[in-house]
Amino acid sequence: MLEILQYPFMQRAIIGGLILGLMLAFMGVFVILRRMAFFGDGVAHASLAGIAIGILTSYNPLIVAIAFSIVLAILIFYLERKTTLSSDVIIGIFFTASMALGIVLMSLKSGYQPELISFLFGNILAIQVSELIIMSVFAIMVLSFLIYFYRQITFIALDREGAKVAGINTGILDLIFYIALAIAVVLGVKILGIVLVSALLIIPASIGKLLVSSFKALIITSIVLAEITILGGLLLSYTLDLPAGGMIVLFGAALFFIALFTNKYLRLK
DSSP: OTTGGGSHHHHHHHHHHHHHHHHHHHHHHHHHHTTOHHHHHHHHHHHHHHHHHHHHHTSOHHHHHHHHHHHHHHHHHHHHHHSSSOHHHHHHHHHHHHHHHHHHHHHTSOSOOHHHHHHHHOOGGGOOHHHHHHHHHHHHHHHHHHHHTHHHHHHHHHOHHHHHHTTOOHHHHHHHHHHHHHHHHHHHHHHHOTTTHHHHHHHHHHHHHHHOOSHHHHHHHHHHHHHHHHHHHHHHHHHHTOOHHHHHHHHHHHHHHHHHHHHHHHOOO
16 A cells, blocks of 8 residues: 555545545435435436536536536426426436437547546546645535534434424525535546446445444444545555556445445444
């Protein structure tokens, strides 16, 4: 592990991965409780349109994709409340339409697009300092929201009707949560790619549910597991000379199956 720390690109990858792991694991606990896994997956795929717009207009694709995902989250939130359509249907429509838009837009750009491939399949080893700064700024915003409104968000996730009766403005908090989740997912796209980002959102929290009983322990366990997954995947990627994003997800999946079959022995109070 000390050997890989000698390389600046590995240093940036580790820092970016740890930031992402903290944010997605924390967010993932609430995603699991609220059964919003499809939302995260849908936003990840829909962000292809924002990435394509950024590449075509020569703006930073990460910033454009974040802006696009925020608009998408607001539209999904609004339509869920103004129509009789289920959230899965609405997300599915935006997911497919946005991906189609991204494909059409990319067809207008001739030649090989390495940046697009990077977003599709992830390239944590190619993170630049500027992208690390962008990621850190948005991660601080998302984590600040989760920490400041921790009690309210938890109450809503566990008992929405009770939260309303208690006077919590569930509508506003839901909207901000949708936006925060969209931002977190798009930041993850840069590291793990559109195809794999949902795994880091879901796997650590799922393992945590198998191992612990209390809610606070679930959050702490999920974060620790996410960081172990990032570091373990990067180390295996470096050692075996295999794609980093894929190894991170496979390492996390391996941890999940170990927990699945041994949780009765490892389960904590």
